[in-house]
Amino acid sequence: MTRGRPRDTAIEGRLLAAAAEELRRGGYEGLSIDRVAERAGVAKTTLYRRWASKAELVVALIASMREEIPFEPSDDPRGDLTTLVVTIAAGLSSTPTSLIADLAAASARDPRVGESVRALWADRHGAVTAVVAKAQQAGIVLSHVAPAVLVDQLVGPLYYRLLVTGEPLTPDYARTLMLSVLGPEESP
């Protein structure tokens, strides 16, 4: 079925490592395909066989850098949600802002990149959505609005602060968001 010389599996790792180093130094703009290939000791063609553009390379890079968020929903939707939002905020603020902005820009320019980038956030946001729905069913949360909207109001402000106002994403801020969206916890 698959004939010919197989891909050297080690190459991908070397390329991503090289790209990571480049990204670390000069950001998205400072990342040069030529330099990445050279640093990895690989021909440019070999890189392009794996990712069709600089944007895709970076998407893959980010994807590889992201640690799986092992998330086990408990019986406490409110607690779960807080954990999730705090984790997302932490993840965002530990990534160079310009990178995230660049990914957004690349997404806006090229729909295919957009798809990849959205896939990048997908599981985090999916997890949030799931928990919010669960909370709604449990009656903890206002049910007169769609869960997607609540998610937007939990996660959107994080990106907003990051990309627009430039204010910091502290865990406290994340918890305040929770409070505002879910309302104060009822004392039993």
Add this chain to the structure above:
Amino acid sequence: MTRGRPRDTAIEGRLLAAAAEELRRGGYEGLSIDRVAERAGVAKTTLYRRWASKAELVVALIASMREEIPFEPSDDPRGDLTTLVVTIAAGLSSTPTSLIADLAAASARDPRVGESVRALWADRHGAVTAVVAKAQQAGIVLSHVAPAVLVDQLVGPLYYRLLVTGEPLTPDYARTLMLSVLGPEESP
């Protein structure tokens, strides 16, 4: 004291106008210094005499793009807020997304650009904050969270959809946000 030929004051305007048009079409990356100069009917050197790089040009451009949004608060904070959010959403969705993303990216890279860009949104967001504060005082809105956070939850989702999820910014969506944040209107 030492003067020399004064700068042609009309040129700066023509350059910024040309740059604005370029930016509108192709975003930050698509803005070419050569084309800007040509479109303005000016030598490239004349442009570089004013701004030392593409980045500086864009900073100045953004600063110059800031338009006043005449907003007259009425006695109905809820109505005012809806108008504002819908207007902001309309403004955002009528601007090329990539441009907004590029501005965010440029902001993240260069603090000076960030300052300019934030100033760009300042009026609008300021108006929202003012009205939210007023609504809180009138008891229309939950008062257990800072007004700034409520603003984030009204405006943030707009940018989030625009830059991250790519979903459309309909007036309906804006109204739904309002509903979620302020709660359903009380029937008198």
Add this chain to the structure above:
Amino acid sequence: MTRGRPRDTAIEGRLLAAAAEELRRGGYEGLSIDRVAERAGVAKTTLYRRWASKAELVVALIASMREEIPFEPSDDPRGDLTTLVVTIAAGLSSTPTSLIADLAAASARDPRVGESVRALWADRHGAVTAVVAKAQQAGIVLSHVAPAVLVDQLVGPLYYRLLVTGEPLTPDYARTLMLSVLGPEESP
């Protein structure tokens, strides 16, 4: 061993042809790298891959321009010499003066260019030298001076008029030179 895509051999020719045309029109100063590349239907980088600067391009160009002048010595050295000098004069005056001057200037600046340029004239001057030597042996010409000096006195005035005094190089003038150097023809 390490190959890569081979250079397109046709390109060099096209570039040199384009450069020759440019040189013919505007001399060294008028030769624009951008125009040469454009005329050759080639990217500027492709040109720079071959020659690192305008000067190097011109060196190569001159080297390539060297044409053979088929000259068959007869039994009549005096006639041969006249033919040669008249031909050289005609060649010189049909070439734009500024080009020749530019070549001289470039030669003076860069020894490598000088070498190329000298090689350019080599055949012609070599032929003159040969015939002069032959004429000396035949006793037609003064033998108390080295043939090289006589050649200088036949060819030098041509360049002198061209580059210094600006006077025209007529065939008559060439013949007058001959007469002065060889003396009047003896009537048999």
Add this chain to the structure above:
Amino acid sequence: MTRGRPRDTAIEGRLLAAAAEELRRGGYEGLSIDRVAERAGVAKTTLYRRWASKAELVVALIASMREEIPFEPSDDPRGDLTTLVVTIAAGLSSTPTSLIADLAAASARDPRVGESVRALWADRHGAVTAVVAKAQQAGIVLSHVAPAVLVDQLVGPLYYRLLVTGEPLTPDYARTLMLSVLGPEESP
């Protein structure tokens, strides 16, 4: 008659000195008008008021660098001529070759420059012509050719060597030229 503020006579000297230094370092191409003006502590306009172009500046510079050749014709045309040719050769070889070539090139491009440059050589060559004519009248030199042609054969080879073949201009060579043109001196 001549109203207005008179030119500052010191400036011309400073400009020429600055230009000379520039020329010494980088040749004609390396001479930058801006730098000359700056080095002379003078505005560019002030320079252009004196010379209309870089070429004219250089012409004036050369003219200013040329020392008067005080030449007193004696009763010995042969000796006079030798002196003259040797002096000219010395003058030429003490000037950077590229400069002379550049002047020739500039002359070919611009007739006005040509005129200036020719004026530069005028008196030297005029002196040679005068002495040659005198020698012809005295019967020392072949009279079947115009004096101008003999001059060309004495002076032309100097420029030829300088600009074309690149061979050195030794006093010996100058004397050999003399010998060839005038013939061996008759022993009385």
Add this chain to the structure above:
DNA sequence: ATATAACCGAGACGGTACGTCAGGTCTTAGG
């Protein structure tokens, strides 16, 4: 004494070219 004309410094301006760099595609030889 007061125009007036030409000077001077400073620097903007248009135009043209330079050489470099980046992203992406294509071509060849070899594994």
Add this chain to the structure above:
DNA sequence: CCTAAGACCTGACGTACCGTCTCGGTTATAT
């Protein structure tokens, strides 16, 4: 079918230079 190497195209970048121009301000001479 992959890899390596590198040529190629497109297009932009920022710099340098030339020669012109437009200022404010400074001398001189001519009226």
